[in-house]
Amino acid sequence: MYPGEYVPAGHNTLSSLKDELRSDLTAQSLKEAWMRVSGGMYFKSIDDYYASVDGLDEEQLGEIVSALLPDLRKYESQALVTKVLESLSKPADSPSRQLSRTITADAVGLDNAPGHYTNFLEWMGRMTETKAFKTEHALFEFTRRKFNRDDVRVMFENYNLMSKATLEADSSDSYSHFYTVLNDFSRKVAGEDTRHQIGVRIDPAEVDPETGIAVGHGRADGQKYMFTALIRENRDHNGSITLLGKSLSVAFDDKSWLMEMVLMPFDEARLDFHDFDVSIISEGKAMPSLANEIAAFACRMAVANAITKLLPLARIPLKKSGLLSVDRRREPGQFPGFVDGKKNKRKFAKR
Known part of the structure; x- marks a missing residue:
């Protein structure tokens, strides 16, 4: 209530005050x-x-x-x-x-x-509290591509939930139907929270509610190296990372540069790996030794993806450092961008 504001008869002032609080x-x-x-x-x-x-x-x-x-x-x-x-x-x-x-x-x-x-x-x-402003602002942010897949799904549902009569009534002022469809989106872009405006998609966390475990996949070299990383929070700050049940030093033959590759996503996301328990399991066909760069690379990708699922905001630094963009399914030898299949790149032609 503002001083001097018109209050309709029978309006419960206290309840509206409660809403404002x-x-x-x-x-x-x-x-x-x-x-x-x-x-x-x-x-x-x-x-x-x-x-x-x-x-x-x-x-x-x-x-x-x-x-x-x-x-x-x-x-x-x-x-x-x-x-x-x-x-x-x-x-x-x-x-x-x-x-x-x-x-x-x-x-x-x-x-x-x-x-x-x-x-x-x-x-x-x-x-800024008016319906018109909220709608305008939502449209403006929508044209700036501030939405992710989930927002679009919600808009689609909102639109399909409207009956024909509602749609006609709302469209009569050629405006209100926008508000109905963009309602949830306008709530999202109304605040000062600009994380969704950074050019990286932020999806909701995908964590199993019972166990608190998130899952990430990484692969390299076709079917050879396929890893799944299971990650969960460790509140006691004594977390460990295991690969096929063995510690990283055993699995990677004490090769520190390979172990570092698996720890790299934590550094990029500014996290301490002691705060998480990670178990990496292999589904690929390469055995028995995983102590090589390609396997470490696939493990790194699995861990980066798992961190992103557990903490969606970690997606920003991980994406910007390029850990989520790479998917080396094929070696350069099988890669169509090379003329001789090895190292001579094909000339780029306009098309």
């Missing part, structure tokens, strides 16, 4: 709310705040919060108060704050009187 509680949203409430009065430290409000101390504030939110224990509500005050306490004259004050004021064409800025924030907030 459900919105994300981030440091940024806290600061914006504080900006609206206080008109831009920031305090340098938590002690400064308690000094500025008369007769309130940490315990009393904590009790107020725990009375408002009965689910929280006393120490939790005190911690919540401290955390909120911490995120709000920042010197008002710090360089970054001065700079941001100047920039926003210039950009909006206002002086930096906090009242104006508050009005601007409120106005922008109300505008």
